[in-house]
Amino acid sequence: MNNEDIKTLKNNSFKVWAVFATSIGLVMLGILLVKIGMDGMHRISMQFFTSLPSRRAEEAGIFTAWVGTLWIMGTTALIAIPVGIGAGIYLEEYSKKGWWSSFLEINISNLAGVPSIIYGLLGLEVFVRLLHMGESILAGSFTLALLILPIVIVSTRESIKAVPKTLREASYALGASKWQTVWMQVLPAAAGGVMTGIILALSRAIGETAPLIVVGALTYVPFTPKSVFDSFTVLPIQIFNWVSRPQAEFLVNAAAGIIVLVAITIVMNGSAVLLRNRWQKNVKW
């Protein structure tokens, strides 16, 4: 075998390994989906969605959990979306290049890397105790909002950056003020990318468990919240609670809860990807 053959052999063996490496994650995803389907699918029924948690596994349901998740997501979105877009606009359109803007930048990239559980500790001391929100939906939502803020800011900035300068100049030439230009020209032009970022950020928040446990979300809530000041549980915490029990019947419930959670995640991520592709195709500057 000459050198040339060895080279080809190495190249081809790498290809085999590469196909294996690329597919192993997909294989795991496949096994995961089949496994939760087999474990939990038979548990999915109307009763599962409308029942309160219970000590008897077959009577327990995720009613308080999904209602709590809806409350938390709604409130988190109300806080994180305006603040995140606002900060993105400020950084891209208003702030001048200098130490302040690079300080902000390093700050945001650091926040994006802070483990989620640390946000839980922040929320516990600041929102739950210092601001007296208690172990409420409001405290949980503020905590999650801070957690996903960097994602919203970064995606807002990226999509605003992609809007060409000519659009702004045309707007100024017509006599529009800076804010009018941003609000009526730049933001609508960047809307697709901003929306994608928001969906991805919320899909991250929906699966977050640890920070909400730290701010005091309960594992057993026999009632649905009536306002943002009530205590709550969410779907991932309910799943965690069921997984942690020794009895096998509760693992079935956990699997059924996981099916619901994974379905929500895949739908949200899928729509974000579709939106991104559509937006990239339609807009050609």
Add this chain to the structure above:
Amino acid sequence: MNTKEKIIEWLLFACAALCVLTTLGIIAVLAIQSVQFFSEVPLKDFLTDTQWTPLFADKHFGILPLLSGTFLTTIIAITIALPIGLTTAIYLSEYASKTFRSTVKPVLEILAAIPTVVYGYFALTVVTPFLQIFFPSLSGFNAISPGIVMGLMIVPLISSLSEDALYAVPKSLREGAYALGSSKLQTAFRVLIPAASSGIIVSIILAVSRALGETMIVAIAAGQQPRLTLDPRVPIETVTTYIVQVSGGDVPHGSLEYKTIFSAGLSLFVITLILNNISFFVKKKYREQYE
């Protein structure tokens, strides 16, 4: 400029400033509680004691067992994620067709988007029993199984960012290598990876920092027993798991046990902060510029 414009600018500024406040808030919260903690527990004990038993009658406050658990699962995860992620990146950027690439990438990203509590279930009910077929002595809770699952979860972090970095290397470099008779493999390993090294390093640091802070997988599948060991077969506890364990129970506010979660959190925060700043520095300083 009229008043309305001014007010709007200030509002937008306030939104951005909130990020700085968040950082300051995190530091203040961790620092204040930790200072109180260290007034009761000497720093020397915290750093050198080999036992962590704040919830028992015989209290020890050595952070080492929690750190060893955290590092052990992280090392296992990176050992899995680095070769797989980097290979995937090379394959997608250099070998795969455009359609294959644009189909596989979003699917891989779903791996990183699935809630971690789901992976915890997967590690506990699939991976651990599977490994027990080959290693019957493996405990039901262990470090290896959540480590492996965590590794597969962070593959997309490494593959996606590394692929972007490889893709950004200009075509002329590839063509130069091919012209000298290199195979695709040689070009990838001797030309493209060195040229894209800063992006690849950043992706690895990001993955490490994600693995260090990962909570639910280890909380579910690694057991909750702080233990100073590098044996991946026995139950361990990570820093993050400890915080969840204490928060989930009813430890009274203001007690020493309550303060332990902040001192544990501070250790984790400092480590990830250092890593994040290294990656930010690498990104700024060593960004390869091609004309």
